[in-house]
Amino acid sequence: MHVPIMVSEILEVLAPKPGEIAIDCTLGYGGHTQQILPRLLPGGRLIGLDVDPLEQPRTEERLRSLGFGPEAFQIHRANFAGLPRVLAAEGLTGADCILADLGVSSMQIDTPSRGFSVKTPGPLDMRMNPNKGQPASALLGKIPTEVLETLLRENADEPRAAVLAARLAGRKFFLTTELAEAVRNALPKIPEDDRDKSVRRVFQALRIAVNDEFSALDTLLRHLPECLSPGGRVAILTFHSGEDRRVKKAFEAARHEGRYAAISAEVTRPTPGECHANPRATSAKLRWAKRSA
Ligand SMILES: C[S@@+](CC[C@H](N)C(=O)[O-])C[C@H]1O[C@@H](n2cnc3c(N)ncnc32)[C@H](O)[C@@H]1O
Structure with missing residues (x-):
């Protein structure tokens, strides 16, 4: 079962509003998208990216069946390292809200044939694409x-x-x-x-x-400030120190250069209640950054 992580904390940071543009860099099951998208309506839209060609059609079908039509929700099978290209293809110069929830999804882990599971035998593959x-x-x-x-x-x-x-x-x-x-x-x-x-x-x-994950993350972090509209907000959920170190350093450097107006001083962790209900949340850390208005 897929449960999106730190939803209320992410909604507080991203503060999506009607008419705004949001990007979900890691669409997965669409759990976060499903919460953000209604808050952009009427008038706004969300663009979801994922590299996984197997889960993406299922997610698209599910979200369409919830009533999110092509005018409000667009999907790109793309690596988030190429976010500037996706924005250009959508005719956008920036987004108001950007989310990245890093790593693999529960659907990928729970499908033994994808080769991510340490418990259930499957071919040793581990490719998201x-x-x-x-x-x-x-x-x-x-x-x-x-x-x-x-x-x-x-x-x-x-x-x-x-x-x-x-x-x-x-x-x-x-x-x-x-x-x-x-x-x-x-x-x-x-x-x-x-x-x-x-x-x-x-x-x-x-x-x-x-999956060349660190190189994709470093490229995303480099591009992020210019992918945000003035006043835009980005939230990133990481799950281990290698990811969090990169996000922290990149946010601090961009803040120092004046490319962000503000960044999170500390990481936000999930509540004990969320970790109890969803053990996969236990290692999550949330950081955010904002562009000046
Ligand atoms: C933790 S899951 C996201 C779950 C999603 N937030 C939800 O609530 O359903 C991460 C997803 O990001 C995708 N992903 C990982 N690295 C990516 C990258 N560099 N570019 C695009 N998608 C990526 C994975 O295929 C996976 O579906």
Whole structure:
């Protein structure tokens, strides 16, 4: 089941109003879009982006069935790194509200054939767009040990990167569960809970590499100030330190250069109640920035 994260906090930051233009950079199931879009009406519209060719048609059908017609809601199968091109294609010079809810969706994780699940066997793929790039199995099969070690450190802060890289690099794994088992076997003296954390970090590091996630995020962050209309607001939800560090640094640098009028001083975290009801929210951090009016 998909539950959008920190909805009320995001609505407070973005403050969407009738007649405004919003961009959802990570449409997913459309959970956030479904909350933002009615607040733009009448007169406004929302443009949703996603790279996933499998989920996007389902999301479009669902949102259309809720009554959001093509005049209010447009969809682009596009990487958010190309946001300026999407705006130009829509005849826009900027948006009033921009949201990015980073990472993978629950539908992607919960579909074993997509290869994101550490628990249910599926092909070790992890591509958000299965028509582009190489699956995680191919990456792992030919990666040099030192490169994998760096990737585990930089993409997931894995404390046992050296041991794991030495055991995993260059090996052929066909199933997600084979890789998870190999990670556990590589750490025999470590408590069960810590081994499970390493499994999740190895998956995260590979997913980020396979989908070139940091490079897409860095490009989005560079373009964001010029993609906002005067007075425009952006909110970004991150789920691990590698993402949050990038957002924090980019917001601070753009604020310093006067490209943003204000940025969040601290991250906002989900309430304990939300984390209890939706454990996937637990690691979420929200940051925002505003352009001067
Ligand atoms: C956490 S989910 C978003 C969930 C959405 N906010 C909702 O409420 O349903 C992230 C989505 O962003 C997409 N995505 C990840 N990186 C992307 C990128 N660089 N460009 C466009 N879409 C991306 C994924 O395919 C996934 O569907």
